[in-house]
Amino acid sequence: MTTQSGTTEAKASNGFDEITILWISEGMSCDGDTVSLTAAGQPSIEDVVLGLIPGLPKVNLVNKVLSPSLGGEDFLAPYRAAARGELEPFILVIEGSIPNQNIIEGDGYWTSFGNDPDTGEPQTLNSWIDQLAPRAWAVVAAGTCATFGGIHAMAGNPTGCMGLADYLGWEFKSRSGLPVVNVPGCPIQPENFMETLVWVLQHAAGTAPPPPLDHMLRPQWLFGKTVHEGCDRAAYYEQADFAKDYNSPKCQVKVGCWGPVVNCNVPKRGWMAGVGGCPNVGGICIGCTMPSFPDAFMPFMDEPPGGTLSTLLVKPYGAVVRRLRGLTNDMVNHEPKWRHNKRRLTSGYDPHWRA
Amino acid sequence: MTTTESRATGRKPAQIVDMSWDPITRIIGNLGIYTKIDFANREVVECHSTSSLFRGYSVFMKGKDPRDAGFITSRICGICGDNHTTCSNYAQQMAYGVKPPKLAEHITNLGEAAEYIFDHTIFQDNLVFVDFCEAMVKATNPGVLARAERTDAPRGDVHGYRTVADIMKAFNPFEGEVYKEALKVSRITREMFCLMEGRHVHPSTMYPGGVGTMPQPNTFTDYLSRLMRVIDFIKKAVAMNDDVFDFFYEALPGYEEVGKRRVLLGCWGAFQNPDVVDYRYATMNEWGRAMYVTPGVIVDGELVTNNLIDINLGLRIMLGSSFYEDWVNEQPFVTHDPLGNPVDMRHPWNQTTVPVPQKRDFDGNYSWVMSPRWYHPQTGEHLALDTGGGPLARLWSTALSGLVDTPYVKATDGGIRITLPKGEKLPETTLEWRIPKWSNTLERDRARPYFIAYAAAMALQFLEEAMGMLKSGDTKVFENFEVPDEAIGCGFHEAVRGVLSHHLVIRDKKIANYHPYPPTPWNASPRDLHGTPGPYEDAVQGQPIFEENGPDDFKGVDIMRTVRSFDPCLPCGVHMYMGKGKTLTTVHSPTYGANHG
Numbered sequence: 044m045t046t047q048s049g050t051t052e053a054k055a056s057n058g059f060d061e062i063t064i065l066w067i068s069e070g071m072s073c074d075g076d077t078v079s080l081t082a083a084g085q086p087s088i089e090d091v092v093l094g095l096i097p098g099l100p101k102v103n104l105v106n107k108v109l110s111p112s113l114g115g116e117d118f119l120a121p122y123r124a125a126a127r128g129e130l131e132p133f134i135l136v137i138e139g140s141i142p143n144q145n146i147i148e149g150d151g152y153w154t155s156f157g158n159d160p161d162t163g164e165p166q167t168l169n170s171w172i173d174q175l176a177p178r179a180w181a182v183v184a185a186g187t188c189a190t191f192g193g194i195h196a197m198a199g200n201p202t203g204c205m206g207l208a209d210y211l212g213w214e215f216k217s218r219s220g221l222p223v224v225n226v227p228g229c230p231i232q233p234e235n236f237m238e239t240l241v242w243v244l245q246h247a248a249g250t251a252p253p254p255p256l257d258h259m260l261r262p263q264w265l266f267g268k269t270v271h272e273g274c275d276r277a278a279y280y281e282q283a284d285f286a287k288d289y290n291s292p293k294c295q296v297k298v299g300c301w302g303p304v305v306n307c308n309v310p311k312r313g314w315m316a317g318v319g320g321c322p323n324v325g326g327i328c329i330g331c332t333m334p335s336f337p338d339a340f341m342p343f344m345d346e347p348p349g350g351t352l353s354t355l356l357v358k359p360y361g362a363v364v365r366r367l368r369g370l371t372n373d374m375v376n377h378e379p380k381w382r383h384n385k386r387r388l389t390s391g392y393d394p395h396w397r398a
Numbered sequence: 399m400t401t402t403e404s405r406a407t408g409r410k411p412a413q414i415v416d417m418s419w420d421p422i423t424r425i426i427g428n429l430g431i432y433t434k435i436d437f438a439n440r441e442v443v444e445c446h447s448t449s450s451l452f453r454g455y456s457v458f459m460k461g462k463d464p465r466d467a468g469f470i471t472s473r474i475c476g477i478c479g480d481n482h483t484t485c486s487n488y489a490q491q492m493a494y495g496v497k498p499p500k501l502a503e504h505i506t507n508l509g510e511a512a513e514y515i516f517d518h519t520i521f522q523d524n525l526v527f528v529d530f531c532e533a534m535v536k537a538t539n540p541g542v543l544a545r546a547e548r549t550d551a552p553r554g555d556v557h558g559y560r561t562v563a564d565i566m567k568a569f570n571p572f573e574g575e576v577y578k579e580a581l582k583v584s585r586i587t588r589e590m591f592c593l594m595e596g597r598h599v600h601p602s603t604m605y606p607g608g609v610g611t612m613p614q615p616n617t618f619t620d621y622l623s624r625l626m627r628v629i630d631f632i633k634k635a636v637a638m639n640d641d642v643f644d645f646f647y648e649a650l651p652g653y654e655e656v657g658k659r660r661v662l663l664g665c666w667g668a669f670q671n672p673d674v675v676d677y678r679y680a681t682m683n684e685w686g687r688a689m690y691v692t693p694g695v696i697v698d699g700e701l702v703t704n705n706l707i708d709i710n711l712g713l714r715i716m717l718g719s720s721f722y723e724d725w726v727n728e729q730p731f732v733t734h735d736p737l738g739n740p741v742d743m744r745h746p747w748n749q750t751t752v753p754v755p756q757k758r759d760f761d762g763n764y765s766w767v768m769s770p771r772w773y774h775p776q777t778g779e780h781l782a783l784d785t786g787g788g789p790l791a792r793l794w795s796t797a798l799s800g801l802v803d804t805p806y807v808k809a810t811d812g813g814i815r816i817t818l819p820k821g822e823k824l825p826e827t828t829l830e831w832r833i834p835k836w837s838n839t840l841e842r843d844r845a846r847p848y849f850i851a852y853a854a855a856m857a858l859q860f861l862e863e864a865m866g867m868l869k870s871g872d873t874k875v876f877e878n879f880e881v882p883d884e885a886i887g888c889g890f891h892e893a894v895r896g897v898l899s900h901h902l903v904i905r906d907k908k909i910a911n912y913h914p915y916p917p918t919p920w921n922a923s924p925r926d927l928h929g930t931p932g933p934y935e936d937a938v939q940g941q942p943i944f945e946e947n948g949p950d951d952f953k954g955v956d957i958m959r960t961v962r963s964f965d966p967c968l969p970c971g972v973h974m975y976m977g978k979g980k981t982l983t984t985v986h987s988p989t990y991g992a993n994h995g
Contacts, residue, residue, distance in 0.1 A: 075476025075599040151755025155450040199458040289610035289876040319592025325610030326602025342463035
């Protein structure tokens with residue numbers, strides 16, 4: 044990512060003064076991403092909608108939960124207008140995994156969003172995506188269900204559901220040229236999502252370049268490091284000092300934590316306003332931001348397969364380091380000898396040190 | 399089965415209009431409400447409640463490691479995921495025969511208390527109260543607003559608003575003072591939650607056998623200091639709500655009929671007593687009754703039972719209007735409970751979920767929700783119990799049993815007494831909730847802020863006990879266990895909006911069957927195989943309409959107030975929704991609906 048302070052280079056491109064966000068939470072979801080979003084304070088969704096963040100276009104948010112509309116067809120009006128090509132530009136946000144309608148024989152649906160005006164029958168989520176995604180200026184997947192399929196796409200699921208990029212194709216590009224922007228997390232870490240949305244909006248305003256994404260289309264600056272790299276229990280790992288059960292404040296790799304190989308910043312950032320998190324507060328990392336979640340991480344409470352080897356290798360090194368650190372720790376737990384009440388100053392004071 | 403008595407006298411020829419609200423805004427999940435309204439007689443004559451989402455938890459959990467159940471089932475709900483994790487852990491602890499250390503129970507209780515305070519606050523003040531705010535009342539009953547402007551708020555000395563209309567203004571979305579403060583409170587109380595359970599919505603530190611939360615003095619001090627910052631807000635909320643709901647009865651005579659049902663309430667109990675609970679099925683009645691919210695089934699105002707074993711054995715999952723195959727001809731997983739009592743084929747332990755996607759047909763199958771019912775052993779009825787939106791059933795059940803007696807909360811004769819300590823501005827305050835005359839929309843809503851106070855008061859007790867243990871050096875929070883080859887378990891808890899149970903069958907150390915029953919299937923269920931409507935349907939069907947608008951500009955506020963009073967599984971809402979229905983057909987039929995029910 045390149046950022047130049049005060050640059051007007053990006054601003055030179057034609058940005059939008061106003062943009063609509065069409066948010067559909069009718070994927071297979073628990074709506075936990077919407078709930079998480081309301082926990083964000085940096086910035087809050089109110090801040091964005093009320094125009095308190097500089098450099099953004101005016102934002103018209105259309106979300107079932109947050110909508111000022113009259114509901115029913117009144118609520119659906121902007122979605123219908125967008126599907127007809129009469130509402131531009133808009134950002135499409137999808138929450139929840141996308142079911143496979145093709146495995147249904149005959150009529151029926153796994154999930155719907157309003158009714159089809161012609162038939163009066165439920166209108167499937169899939170038909171909405173088919174109509175809206177090609178017209179969207181940007182497409183954002185909120186949460187692990189929408190990004191990679193998540194919990195509802197686990198082995199044995201009856202709905203054949205998948206992530207949005209699986210559905211649209213990983214090579215999909217929205218009108219802005221951006222691929223699907225994936226913000227994983229089960230649920231999204233509140234600030235991670237708002238920060239990404241704000242960057243996309245700044246890009247829409249022409250005040251920022253496109254957000255840098257990795258090969259799984261995740262924002263690089265949020266998902267570029269592992270849980271372990273930000274974990275305040277990581278030092279225990281380095282010293283081969285492992286928790287044997289959940290009573291311990293030590294590294295939890297042997298009781299199921301996947302932190303060393305999971306891309307996520309939560310231990311560093313906390314859950315909300317710096318409070319909470321996962322391994323940093325006694326929860327094992329179950330890999331909920333990852334494409335292979337949940338199957339690759341189950342059973343969650345067992346040691347990850349690679350953990351045995353790596354914790355074995357770190358053992359002799361860790362034990363030595365721990366012993367040496369123990370000695371040093373002991374030393375630094377004693378006061379220096381010059382702190383006394385004798386009639387002599389032994390602190391090393393030298394009044395003529397400048398000379 | 400509609401329980402509201404028909405207003406037979408002086409009826410005009412019916413003028414029936416089909417009205418639907420789908421999607422309903424400000425709710426989680428895909429809920430649609432389809433009604434027929436008789437505008438001539440101003441009442442709802444028919445209601446169908448439908449859900450159009452299937453995900454299949456009980457299907458894809460099969461064959462998985464049972465210890466994963468809490469992590470997976472959290473994801474059922476994006477607002478009360480922790481209630482699922484907790485309930486799953488209760489069920490697993492029974493199956494594994496493990497009793498978590500007492501401190502873990504306190505930490506779990508503190509997490510759940512924070513969840514109740516957070517969730518009820520954001521729901522009541524940012525969603526429910528929008529239906530009672532100045533802008534909404536002006537748009538639906540302008541005469542009532544004019545009267546509110548002339549009516550002094552009786553509890554103004556507590557909440558600081560002079561008239562009832564001033565309170566309504568404070569609830570206006572975005573601009574209203576209380577509305578904005580409630581959003582802030584919802585963030586502070588979520589921080590309290592994260593201190594105990596790691597993350598909100600899907601907790602990270604909850605395990606069968608206990609918790610991983612590091613118990614340190616600051617763990618509890620950080621919680622306590624936040625709780626004390628919101629304690630006065632809670633006292634004010636109770637006073638404001640009482641003023642507004644009392645005013646509605648007064649300003650709109652007959653409003654008690656709105657959303658009124660026969661008293662058919664279920665509560666599965668919350669807040670384990672760490673000194674009593676051992677998670678054994680055989681002793682479940684004892685430790686169930688020791689919970690700090692007492693379980694109970696209440697029929698027509700009488701307590702039928704507060705035994706969790708009776709409650710468990712009475713559970714029936716019915717089909718009738720749902721998109722599933724029946725399982726009556728499958729092999730049962732559990733023929734008898736651990737005490738030798740027979741277990742019904744329609745019990746969650748024996749359920750098999752086979753989805754059959756199909757067209758929506760209001761004369762046939764129209765919902766992905768099944769119909770949980772409770773079999774009343776004395777009358778043989780399959781009762782469509784509701785949860786009263788959560789708090790109504792919890793307070794009612796606790797009051798009738800009269801078992802809770804703590805320093806801050808006490809079940810009294812016909813009510814609950816709750817004492818909150820001195821806050822920044824308001825003195826120590828004792829609140830008293832009384833069992834109401836009706837199970838209706840206003841009483842469901844009124845119970846909610848009282849339960850916020852209840853949860854805050856219980857949190858104070860849990861904090862004192864946890865701090866005491868910690869300071870005496872007792873810091874154990876997790877107990878190890880083995881997953882048995884074969885076992886069954888059940889967990890009973892209260893999600894924020896009502897009853898929650900998890901039923902688990904283990905074979906070969908794997909999940910053979912798992913069925914979670916959250917409150918929304920109880921409340922939002924469609925007609926069952928006996929034709930009995932679910933509680934939303936029943937409460938809306940037959941209710942009078944007080945809104946002054948006619949069919950052309952009808953907003954449906956009375957109907958939406960009723961549906962929302964049950965707390966349909968909702969996340970946070972920040973805007974107003976006025977549920978104007980789309981008129982599908984207009985039918986003039988003098989006989990339609992006359993015989994309805």
